Structures are given as structure tokens and as C-alpha cells.
Amino acid sequence: MKFLRNLLASIIGFFISIFLIFIFFIFIASLMGSPDEIIVKPNSVLKLDLTTSIKDYAPKDTNPLAEILELNDQKLALNKILNAIDNAKTDANIKGINIRTVYVNAGIAQTQAIRNKIEEFKKSGKFVYAYNDFFDQKSYYLSSVADSVFVNPVGMVDFKGLSTEILYYKDFEDKYGVKMEVIRHGKYKSAVEPYLTNKMSEANREQTVSFLKSIWSEMTEGISRSRKISVEKLNEIADNSNGRNADLAKESNLIDAVIYEDEYKDKLKSIVASKVNTISIQDYIKSGKGRKSSLAKNKIAVIYAQGQIMYGEGNEDIIGQGIINKAIKKARKDKSVKAIVLRVNSPGGSALASELIWRELELTKKEKPLVVSMGNLAASGGYYIACNADKIIAEPTTITGSIGVFGMIPNISKLTDKLGINAEQVSTNSSANYSVFEPIDEKFYKVTKEGVEQIYNVFVTRVANGRGLKFDEVDKIAQGRVWTGKQALENGLIDALGSLDDAIEMAASIANVDDYRVRNYPNYKKDIKESFKFSPFAKLSKEELLKEALGEENYRLYDNINQIKNIKGIQARIPFIFEVK
Structure with a gap:
């Protein structure tokens, strides 16, 4: 009996100790990880860096430990970005927007939505400037909405039109004896085409050319409005890669000036006419500007x-x-x-x-x-x-x-x-196995x-x-x-x-x-x-670790192929490897 009492006391003591250690750990973490309140200072410029992964919806982790210890995945929510830009229009402390993103980690439609919101912001009379050491096509599409666009003297604007690439596995299947059995309906259902042939079908090429041209048309029309360059001229620039260096980009009117970053910062100071206080889009959202306040019951x-x-x-x-x-x-x-x-x-x-x-x-x-x-x-x-x-x-x-x-x-x-x-x-029946x-x-x-x-x-x-x-x-x-x-x-x-x-x-x-x-x-x-x-590695998700190890391009290939193992039952979906660039 005494043994059982001692055993029960030991078990209770163990759990009490674990609980006290846990509470102590949370207390220490809260002291170390409690973020300072973010204040939007006067004469602030909203910095738009969109290299962080952007999702339509990225709710905060409801686990309080995740917030205290900063274990949330690094991501931006599109709805909060758009709300923040909306709020910045009427925020007296925000003087303008500085688009400063090497890469836009979002899809074309998401990028277009952000670009359209910046166009609305410009109607407030506040400035929008953009600078990069170099522009890829998507970052230029976004940045072209700015009042003025600048690039580093040894930079470039990668403006060449849209393309996509699809891998075909038929020869690989034949060589190694590993294949995918495919049953489909839809002559354009190109999700399975790479497993049936070693080249693109005419039907798939037809649809791919069609939607690429449609997207490109939308992009060039937007750039044309902002930069006052005709669509015909933009296509000529793309055909000849006339953004391939800073001087050609300036000559083609893709940008307004070729300057260094310190000179760009001086331009921001001159337009604000005071010391520039920069606030990132992430911090602006954290300050409460990523939502629209309303007391409406409906x-x-x-x-x-x-x-x-x-x-x-x-x-x-x-x-x-x-x-x-x-x-x-x-x-x-x-x-x-x-x-x-x-x-x-x-x-x-x-x-x-x-x-x-x-x-x-x-x-x-x-x-x-x-x-x-x-x-x-x-x-x-x-x-x-x-x-x-x-x-x-x-x-x-x-x-x-x-x-x-x-x-x-x-x-x-x-x-x-x-x-x-x-x-x-061996089967009991002659069903289709x-x-x-x-x-x-x-x-x-x-x-x-x-x-x-x-x-x-x-x-x-x-x-x-x-x-x-x-x-x-x-x-x-x-x-x-x-x-x-x-x-x-x-x-x-x-x-x-x-x-x-x-x-x-x-x-x-x-x-x-x-x-x-x-x-x-x-x-x-x-x-x-x-x-x-x-x-x-608590602050790094599996996705981030793989991206760091494989690189962005290889990670996308890995992610697309990895989806195959999750397929169960009949599917209604578009191709695995599909990216417009």
C-alpha cells in the first residue's frame, strides 16, 4: 500500500513539475518575444516588398505560443495587403509608396489585383516610386504603375513576353518501365498529356498560346496606360529584348532614370521634404491597417x-x-x-x-x-x-x-x-481489379x-x-x-x-x-x-527549408511532382507543372 502511495505521489509530482516548467517557459518567452507596439510615424513611406509568399488568405495561428515565440509561417495575405493600401490613401502619416521588390511571390492575378489597388491609391495625390537593382517581368509589371521607375546602372528590365514549359515523361516511362495509366475525357485535358506522349499536342499548344496571349495582352495594356507606350511598341521592345541593360531600358522608356540606391533614397527625401520614415507593408498590417474597421451588424x-x-x-x-x-x-x-x-x-x-x-x-x-x-x-x-x-x-x-x-x-x-x-x-470474384x-x-x-x-x-x-x-x-x-x-x-x-x-x-x-x-x-x-x-529550425517551415536547400525553381518542380502521391480517385484538375514566366 505504501508503495502505491509513493508511486501515485511521484506521478503527481512529475506532472506538477512539467506544468510549472511549462508555465515558466511561457513567462520567459513572453518577456523575450513580446513585440513592441508598431506606430506609424509622420512622414512615413510605405515600402512594398512582396518577396514573402502571398496567399489569398493567411489567418494568424490561434495558438498563443506561436505568436509569443514567433513560430508563425512567413506569409502575406492578399486581402490584408489590399486593405493596407486602401487605408494608406487616407492615412495622413503615409506620404507615398515605395515599391522595392526584387521578386513578386504571387500569381499573375494576385499581382494584377495589387497593381490595380496601387492605381486607386495614386488618385489620392500621393506619390508612388519604384526602384530595383534589376526587374524581372512580374516585378516590372507591378512597378510600372509607379509615377517614376528607376533601376541600378548595371541593372536591367527582363521584358521579353510570356512563356511556359511542360515536362514530358513518355520516353522515360518506356525506358525504365514505370508509367502512369491514364483514362481521361477532354481533348484539352493536358494534365495527363505528359504521361501519354513525348511532345505537346496541337490541341494543348492551341490553348496554351491562346491563354498566354490573353494574359500578355492584359499586362501590356496595363503597362501601356501607365508608361504611355503603345502596345505595339511594347511588343517591339519585348521582341528585341530592349530592356536587357539599364541604358536600353531608359531609351525604350521602360524606366525614368538610371541611378544608384543612395540617389534613389535622396529622391524620396526630396519628395517628402523631410526625414523619411519607412514602414514595411508587413509592419503596416501589424499596426492594424490590414483590416477595415466597421461596427455594422450585417x-x-x-x-x-x-x-x-x-x-x-x-x-x-x-x-x-x-x-x-x-x-x-x-x-x-x-x-x-x-x-x-x-x-x-x-x-x-x-x-x-x-x-x-x-x-x-x-x-x-x-x-x-x-x-x-x-x-x-x-x-x-x-x-x-x-x-x-x-x-x-x-x-x-x-x-x-x-x-x-x-x-x-x-x-x-x-x-x-x-x-x-x-x-x-488470387480473388474470390471476377470483378475488375x-x-x-x-x-x-x-x-x-x-x-x-x-x-x-x-x-x-x-x-x-x-x-x-x-x-x-x-x-x-x-x-x-x-x-x-x-x-x-x-x-x-x-x-x-x-x-x-x-x-x-x-x-x-x-x-x-x-x-x-x-x-x-x-x-x-x-x-x-x-x-x-x-x-x-x-x-x-522552429521558425522555418518544411516548405522554407526545402526552398533553401533546392532553390525556388527546383522546389516548384519537387512540389508539383510530389502532388502525384496525393491523387486518389477520379480527378478534375489542370496540369501539375504549369507556370507562366
């Missing part, structure tokens, strides 16, 4: 669906029917929410998860107005969940459409034959093909009903073809071109609400172990 819910679509719960980077549907239900049941905006930024993914989200939105639409806002991508499964909204708004450079379906499974039968490995199967060690048989192919065709027909029917079109009309613009927002407006896949703010205003208008505030969903809750790691 709300417009904005539900963010970002990332590939996968069956399951989902998280901040993956759209799962679990978290998204909970958010939709919560907004639907909240009496103060008068309308809902679904912000989609997704290449698609699981057809099943897409259908489950579609159903929840269909139920919601019967009770409250539903408007969709499209970001960089709202393609395939991303369009599937959007198609039944009352209204759909996209950015001109949004990639959307890709209404097509495919199934894809690995097969290593040729490799195992070469290695002398034989697999024998599949083994990666055996060539795909006709029965399994037929059953899977029927599934793909069925889901394609459901997909097209959903779009036809949602857009008020006939099945054949949708089928003609479907087949897996990708469109830009500008093209989607022409073929009836969307209702208007515009920003997230435009979508919110439209939702409020449909709901007949004038005074409202925005409520963002979902709320993501991380397990404490995810946010709090006793490690020298």
Missing part, C-alpha cells in the same frame, strides 16, 4: 477555398470538404450574414470532394446570395465548386475552365518484368472509363444548370480547355471581370445591404505540435 461572409482539392478534412493549403463545408454551414446559419462570397484559388483535384462542396453550396444558395470571386486559378474542380453561384467574377488574368476529368494510376509491370519479378493474384505489377486489363479500363465519362457528364451538367446554358453549349467550351478570365467572360463561364472587393459589393447589392462588414472563413486550428516545435 456581415458579408468571405469563404476562402485555396489550394488543390483533396477528399478529407483539408487545411490552410488544401481544400477538403470537411473544413470548407463546416465554414459554409456556419455562414449559412449565422443570421447576421446576409450574403456569401466564395473566393476560389485552386487548380482543382478530387472530383468527389468537389461534388460534396458543390452540394453544400447548392443548399446555401437557396437561403442566401452566393457570389464567387476567382483568384489566380479557379480551374477544373475549382470551377466545379464555383459554377452554381448566383454570380461569378474573375480577374482578367485568372486561369479558369478546364472542364474535364481524368483518372491516373501508376504501373510498373514492365519494370518488374525486367527485374524478373512476377506477381500472382487492378495491380501495379500487371498491365491494365480491358475490363478494368472499361469500368474506370465509364466512371470518368459519368463524372464528366455530371460536371458539364452542373455547369450548364449553373450558367443557364445547354449541355452541348458547355461541351463545346469544355473538353478540359483552359481559359483566362477575359476569355471566360466572352464564352459565358463568368459574369464579370473584377476583384474580390467587386464580388463583395455585388453580394451586398443582391442582398440589398448597404452597411456591412466582412467576416472571413474558415478558422483553421492547428495542433500545438504543429506550431510549437523545440527545434533550432
Whole structure:
């Protein structure tokens, strides 16, 4: 009995000690990590450095330890950037904007949204200047909106037009005996093309050229307005790479002057006519300027669906029917929410998860107005969940459409034959089974093909009903073809071109609400172990560590290939490796 008492006392003492150590650690961390209050000083210039990863929605970690110990992932939220620039227009302490970003870590549509917001800012009469040691194409597109653009004497403006590159694996598959068995519907469904051939099909080349030209047209028209250079002249500059050095860039009117950074700082001082206080966009957001204050009781819910679509719960980077549907239900049941905006930024993914989200939105639409806002991508499964909204708004450079379906499974039968490995199967029934060690048989192919065709027909029917079109009309613009927002407006896949703010205003208008505030969903809750790691790399996410080790370009290749292992079931998505540059 005495032994048991001593054992119980030891166990209780152990847990009390752990608890006290934990409390002590939090106390020390709070003393060390408590950030100073950020004050926006008079004569401040807002510095726009967008090299940090930008997401449509980047909620703060709800775990207090993550905030105290600065364990939050480094990222910027597009909605907060846009709110901050909006607030800066009327902030007496902000004299202007300094665009100073070597790289814009955002998609084309996100970049366009920020550029448009800066255009609005300029109407306040405050200045916008831009400087770089060199400009890549995306950073120049953003910076060209400035009143004046400057570059380092040994710098350049990489202005050459858009291109994209797709890797093809057919010869690799034939050589090593490792292949992907593909069953698809949609002649433009290029997500699986790299596994079927060793070169680009004419259909894929046609759609790729089409949407690249559409995006380039949007970019050059924006630059043309800002720089007072005709679109024809801009294309001539791009054809001849006349931004390849600072002097040529100046001669071509891509920039206003060739100066060093210290000279640029002097220009900022002269225009402010005082000591310049620089505040970064990150700090400006932290000061409270990343949100719009409102005491309105009515709300417009904005539900963010970002990332590939996968069956399951989902998280901040993956759209799962679990978290998204909970958010939709919560907004639907909240009496103060008068309308809902679904912000989609997704290449698609699981057809099943897409259908489950579609159903929840269909139920919601019967009770409250539903408007969709499209970001960089709202393609395939991303369009599937959007198609039944009352209204759909996209950015001109949004990639959307890709209404097509495919199934894809690995097969290593040729490799195992070469290695002398034989697999024998035993089954109780003669159903259509599949083994990666055996060539795909006709029965399994037929059953899977029927599934793909069925889901394609459901997909097209959903779009036809949602857009008020006939099945054949949708089928003609479907087949897996990708469109830009500008093209989607022409073929009836969307209702208007515009920003997230435009979508919110439209939702409020449909709901007949004038005074409202925005409520963002979902709320993501991380397990404490995810946010709090006793490690020298605690402040670095897995993504950041891999980027540092592999480099930005190689990381994107790794990330795209890595997605293959997550594919389950029939898919509605655009290509894995797809980047406009």
C-alpha cells in the first residue's frame, strides 16, 4: 500500500513539475518575444516588398505560443495587403509608396489585383516610386504603375513576353518501365498529356498560346496606360529584348532614370521634404491597417477555398470538404450574414470532394446570395465548386475552365518484368481489379472509363444548370480547355471581370445591404505540435527549408511532382507543372 502511495505521489509530482516548467517557459518567452507596439510615424513611406509568399488568405495561428515565440509561417495575405493600401490613401502619416521588390511571390492575378489597388491609391495625390537593382517581368509589371521607375546602372528590365514549359515523361516511362495509366475525357485535358506522349499536342499548344496571349495582352495594356507606350511598341521592345541593360531600358522608356540606391533614397527625401520614415507593408498590417474597421451588424461572409482539392478534412493549403463545408454551414446559419462570397484559388483535384462542396453550396444558395470571386486559378474542380453561384467574377488574368476529368494510376509491370519479378493474384470474384505489377486489363479500363465519362457528364451538367446554358453549349467550351478570365467572360463561364472587393459589393447589392462588414472563413486550428516545435529550425517551415536547400525553381518542380502521391480517385484538375514566366 505504501508503495502505491509513493508511486501515485511521484506521478503527481512529475506532472506538477512539467506544468510549472511549462508555465515558466511561457513567462520567459513572453518577456523575450513580446513585440513592441508598431506606430506609424509622420512622414512615413510605405515600402512594398512582396518577396514573402502571398496567399489569398493567411489567418494568424490561434495558438498563443506561436505568436509569443514567433513560430508563425512567413506569409502575406492578399486581402490584408489590399486593405493596407486602401487605408494608406487616407492615412495622413503615409506620404507615398515605395515599391522595392526584387521578386513578386504571387500569381499573375494576385499581382494584377495589387497593381490595380496601387492605381486607386495614386488618385489620392500621393506619390508612388519604384526602384530595383534589376526587374524581372512580374516585378516590372507591378512597378510600372509607379509615377517614376528607376533601376541600378548595371541593372536591367527582363521584358521579353510570356512563356511556359511542360515536362514530358513518355520516353522515360518506356525506358525504365514505370508509367502512369491514364483514362481521361477532354481533348484539352493536358494534365495527363505528359504521361501519354513525348511532345505537346496541337490541341494543348492551341490553348496554351491562346491563354498566354490573353494574359500578355492584359499586362501590356496595363503597362501601356501607365508608361504611355503603345502596345505595339511594347511588343517591339519585348521582341528585341530592349530592356536587357539599364541604358536600353531608359531609351525604350521602360524606366525614368538610371541611378544608384543612395540617389534613389535622396529622391524620396526630396519628395517628402523631410526625414523619411519607412514602414514595411508587413509592419503596416501589424499596426492594424490590414483590416477595415466597421461596427455594422450585417456581415458579408468571405469563404476562402485555396489550394488543390483533396477528399478529407483539408487545411490552410488544401481544400477538403470537411473544413470548407463546416465554414459554409456556419455562414449559412449565422443570421447576421446576409450574403456569401466564395473566393476560389485552386487548380482543382478530387472530383468527389468537389461534388460534396458543390452540394453544400447548392443548399446555401437557396437561403442566401452566393457570389464567387476567382483568384489566380479557379480551374477544373475549382470551377466545379464555383459554377452554381448566383454570380461569378474573375480577374482578367485568372486561369479558369478546364472542364474535364481524368483518372491516373501508376504501373510498373514492365519494370518488374525486367527485374524478373512476377506477381500472382488470387480473388474470390471476377470483378475488375487492378495491380501495379500487371498491365491494365480491358475490363478494368472499361469500368474506370465509364466512371470518368459519368463524372464528366455530371460536371458539364452542373455547369450548364449553373450558367443557364445547354449541355452541348458547355461541351463545346469544355473538353478540359483552359481559359483566362477575359476569355471566360466572352464564352459565358463568368459574369464579370473584377476583384474580390467587386464580388463583395455585388453580394451586398443582391442582398440589398448597404452597411456591412466582412467576416472571413474558415478558422483553421492547428495542433500545438504543429506550431510549437523545440527545434533550432522552429521558425522555418518544411516548405522554407526545402526552398533553401533546392532553390525556388527546383522546389516548384519537387512540389508539383510530389502532388502525384496525393491523387486518389477520379480527378478534375489542370496540369501539375504549369507556370507562366
